[in-house]
Amino acid sequence: MVLAVFAEEEKWGKELLAGARALAPGLKGGKVLFLNIGPDGARKDPAALLSAGADEVIDVALPLKAFKVEEYTDAVVAAVAGCDLKLLLVPATKNGRDVAARVAQRLQVGCSTDTVALRASHGSLEVDRAVLGGSALATLRFAKLPAVATVPSGVFEPKGGHQGTAKRTMEVTTDARNAAIIGIAPQAAGGVRLEDAKVVVAAGRGLKKKEDLKLCDALAAAVGGEVGCTRPLSADLKWLSESHWIGLSGKRVRPKLYFAVGVSGQIQHVAGMRDSGTIVAINKDPDCPMFSNTDYGLVGDLYEIVPALVAAITAAKGR
Amino acid sequence: MRAAWLRAHAREGPDGGALNTVTLLPAAGGGAVTRIAICAKHVVDVARVKIDKETNEPILKGVGKKVSVADKNAMEEALRLKDAVGGAQLVVYTVGTPDAKDSLKELLAMGADKAVILTPSVPLSQLDSLATATILADAMRADGVPQIIVCGDASEDDTSSQVGPRLAEALGISNVSIALKTTGHTDRVEVSRDSGNGTITIDARFPTLITVTEETNKPRLPNIMQIMAATKKPVELRGPETLPSLQHPPVGLVPVRVVALPSDRKGIILKDLPAAEMAQRVVADLKKAGLIGGD
Structure with a gap:
């Protein structure tokens, strides 16, 4: 009986290994595997994963230059074939959701996306996830195991001190399904990893022109955060690249602190940030939906309030 | 790959309808594109969902329904690809009840040729992505697997982001999720996507499946003539008797309850x-x- 974790990101992998260890008794599971899949150079140091909770690290080298879902799916399925798999945990990233869905279809089992809680007992698994644009929480039960779940960062706390030792290398034959990577452009200048940011400053339509993003840049610099935006700023106005877009189909973030600057609070945007720790919203419209989903709502002109926040933060840090 | 492609096409008849004839098909990539499909979902307008104060459950009854937003982007991308590959029949598939017609009309007005509503024997609330993708795959196999399938990345109500990649897996074909841009050719499509650390471009030979978001394009607005014409386009209703997976949908995730998220x-x-x-x-x-x- 086995629980498995696949992650492209080592930090996230460690969180999910802690999760798998915590869930193993309730699923009557035994061994926890980490599936170390990827091209040469992209795979993780097994030692870190063994101490983070893996009993065994299975290394699968793929002849690819970047993530491609067909080969990764084949590798995950091959790595868990023949063992009595109870649960596969995968990060809730674009790539993670993609591979989790294909693996679950191949195994003919359910998959829970963006799972915020998992409860295992007597060999069955119940999960919670947000639905209806983030306004409601659904509880679901897996009809049978194995279960597949994608999990956002921050649901499990990574733990050290595990004494896993086993390492195995597997050769996997994959099928590209007649699709090939023909170009790789490194992350465009200004590309961000919003999912990892502790503080996010989101810019919305309350900003009048592209140059005014400097206000958000200054706030982000003061708090050590990253700038993101709502869909219109990236899709329609093209002020910021796609990697900045926070929302339902954009990035789903959960930083400790979230500033919404001139963000009206459309449900599609809120769905991408509602799990943030503390939310501070700045908007001139006291009736905007953002204010019903905030810890601090500052009603007024963002062109005055944001610089005032920067000044207050700078002063607070100096003390 | 060739084996998977043949497998996917094995039940396809010469007119795309008959199931019992196995036809020898042109080599993958060699033949012209004849079929493009998109998948769509008729969803409750999540912004209008209210909470029952006594039960703390969302009230879905009576809430207006609409086409899930990214499905219009899927339609737009499919129309652009149709032009690029030199024309094809464009079919919209949905798993839903006959009232989904209201949403499908909008997609037909945008330019789809035909819509198919697949209605299972159980309430829609009991279906998960495994069931939906399996039903769609079975229906497409019965009609002949399209060379190009476009889906919205996620539906507005459930946001699972699974049906696209699951459908591709069920059909044994490639998929490229969350496309930033597509360039259609007669036998393949080049798709760029954000891989997390940069933008990659994938050359996908047909058949393939692409998922899109609101970022991918700007859906066209049909004019009044197109809206009128759409009312005459065929909407095919297929009930549980038409597919075993509609009769007995395979379900992996069973709903237990849905409650309003407490705002703390x-x-x-x-x-x-x-x-x-x-x-x-x-x-x-x-x-x-x-x-x-x-x-």
């Missing part, structure tokens, strides 16, 4: 104060909570 936000609203004063009050609290100034 502080909800402190500051107004009619000088900007500096508001800023200082908030920053003092954030500092107390260890959120700033801790470094």
Whole structure:
């Protein structure tokens, strides 16, 4: 009986290994595997994963230059074939959701996306996830195991001190399904990893022109955060690249602190940030939906309030 | 790959309808594109869902329904690809009840040739992505697997982001999720996507499946003539008797309950104060909570 974790990101992998260890008794599971899949150079140091909770690290080298879902799916399925798999945990990233869905279809089992809680007992698994644009929480039960779940960062706390030792290398034959990577452009200048940011400053339509993003840049610099935006700023106005877009189909973030600057609070945007720790919203419209989903709502002109926040933060840090 | 492609096409008849004839098909990539499909979902307008104060459950009854937003982007991308490959029949598939017609009309007005509504024997609330993708795959196999399938990345109500990649897996074909841009050719499509660390371009030979988001394109608005013409386009209703997976949908995730998400936000609203004063009050609290100034 086995629980498995696949992650492209080592930090996230460690969180999910802690999760798998915590869930193993309730699923009557035994061994926890980490599936170390990827091209040469992209795979993780097994030692870190063994101490983070893996009993065994299975290394699968793929002849690819970047993530491609067909080969990764084949590798995950091959790595868990023949063992009595109870649960596969995968990060809730674009790539993670993609591979989790294909693996679950191949195994003919359910998959829970963006799972915020998992409860295992007597060999069955119940999960919670947000639905209806983030306004409601659904509880679901897996009809049978194995279960597949994608999990956002921050649901499990990574733990050290595990004494896993086993390492195995597997050769996997994959099928590209007649699709090939023909170009790789490194992350465009200004590309961000919003999912990892502790503080996010989101810019919305309350900003009048592209140059005014400097206000958000200054706030982000003061708090050590990253700038993101709502869909219109990236899709329609093209002020910021796609990697900045926070929302339902954009990035789903959960930083400790979230500033919404001139963000009206459309449900599609809120769905991408509602799990943030503390939310501070700045908007001139006291009736905007953002204010019903905030810890601090500052009603007024963002062109005055944001610089005032920067000044207050700078002063607070100096003390 | 060739084996998977043949497998996917094995039940396809010469007219795309007959199931019992196995036809020899042109080599993958060699034949012209004849079929493009998109998948769509008729969803409740999530922005209008209210909460029942007594039960703390969302009230879905009576809430207006609409086509899930990214499905219009799927339609737009499919139309662009149709032009690029030199024309094809464009079919919209949905798993839903006959009232989904209202949403499908909008997609037919945008330019789809035909819509198919697949209605299972059980309430839609009992279906998960495994069931939906399996039903769609079975229906497409019965009609002949399209060379190009476009889906929205996620539906507005459930946001699972699974049906696209699951459908591709069920059909044994490639998929490229969350496309930024597509360039169609007669036998393949080049798709760029954000891989997390940069943009990659994938050359996908047909058949393939692409998922799109609101970022991918700007859906066209049909004119009044197109809206009128759409009412005459065929909407095919297929009931549980038409497919075993509609009769007995395979379900992996069983709903237990849905409750309103408690808002545990502080909800402190500051107004009619000088900007500096508001800023200082908030920053003092954030500092107390260890959120700033801790470094």
